[in-house]
């Protein structure tokens with residue numbers, strides 16, 4: 001697949017690699033203009049074709065930004081000899097993240113049904129909070145006044161990551177917001193503020209994108225909010241998470257090439273602006289870029305080349321990652337080798353929002369270090385318990401009399417140490433809130449055990 005492509009070797013310096021690849025962007029940009037001109041000549045004279053500002057070049061960022069950070073670094077512990085899998089440690093101001101590692105998602109600054117003390121006991125290191133939700137409630141001002149997110153949620157000695165909010169904003173536009181609204185209350189509010197035709201109660205589109213940023217309406221109260229590459233960084237500075245994410249544009253899965261080119265270019269411009277804002281005052285935070293390009297080899301390659309030429313602290317893989325696990329693994333198969341050379345190898349790689357176990361296990365061999373997924377806690381409250389024997393659907397009557405048998409015989413979590421399947425079956429059927437807590441603790445422990453096993457298997461030469 002990769003054979004016909006020119007992949008810019010990352011042995012080049014960041015700016016050399018960028019210069020070598022930037023001609024393609026110029027071509028794509030001029031192609032975009034041609035298309036726009038020809039379509040506007042048919043219709044009435046419209047305004048002049050919008051010509052986006054140029055991409056910021058690596059040399060426009062200060063030299064010190066390319067130097068190693070003293071508060072954040074990736075340490076390679078062991079590189080597999082049979083794959084790109086690697087065991088490492090990410091050092092952050094609030095502790096270490098062993099990699100490959102699972103990242104639990106605490107959308108509103110809380111894991112569903114599980115408090116951070118319990119999650120910590122279940123081996124949870126990095127936790128992901130969503131800027132979008134925190135922006136709507138309680139708002140960055142309150143979190144800042146409380147002393148930052150670590151203090152506010154009382155998780156003082158473990159690392160946190162926040163995203164830009166862009167993902168949820170664009171999910172609103174593409175109707176998949178349900179995925180990110182995890183409680184029934186949130187979902188009801190979102191529906192109440194949206195008309196049947198998909199427009200908001202105020203009669204406008206839920207999302208409007210301009211070069212400056214993106215307008216959207218709060219699903220909570222309908223108020224209009226303008227999110228920009230700079231404002232998301234300001235909000236994330238108020239939260240103070242160890243790792244932060246620049247604003248990017250999430251295109252829908254079905255999009256033509258030209259639109260995807262424009263979207264990727266916009267993401268690059270926005271990410272560079274976020275980075276510049278971040279570098280004004282790093283505040284002990286690390287910023288990861290978000291690599292885009294969908295499943296398009298050419299665009300992904302360009303995105304890797306451009307974004308890795310800028311002084312980001314790590315690389316998140318985002319955008320459309322294919323429609324299933326097979327497509328994702330194919331994508332990683334040709335994309336991840338690009339991260340194996342030169343300075344790229346020295347930074348952590350995060351796969352954004354990948355849910356299923358099959359994808360996670362497959363991605364480890366491609367050298368992905370961290371994975372965030374709300375899947376384990378989301379399925380827990382619907383009665384799906386993860387186990388070494390496969391998934392257990394606790395609502396099934398067959399568990400009603402499984403006295404003395406824990407969810408998973410090998411699991412050391414507090415749920416498995418104390419309760420059996422029969423009691424969990426009863427709690428679920430009786431709709432007891434305690435079920436969500438016990439199931440959530442177990443699934444988080446299961447994910448962390450799974451990743452610990454991956455690390456051991458890499459060290460043992462099995463992956």
Ligand SMILES: [Zn+2]
Nearest residue numbers: 411413416442
């Ligand atoms: Zn357990």
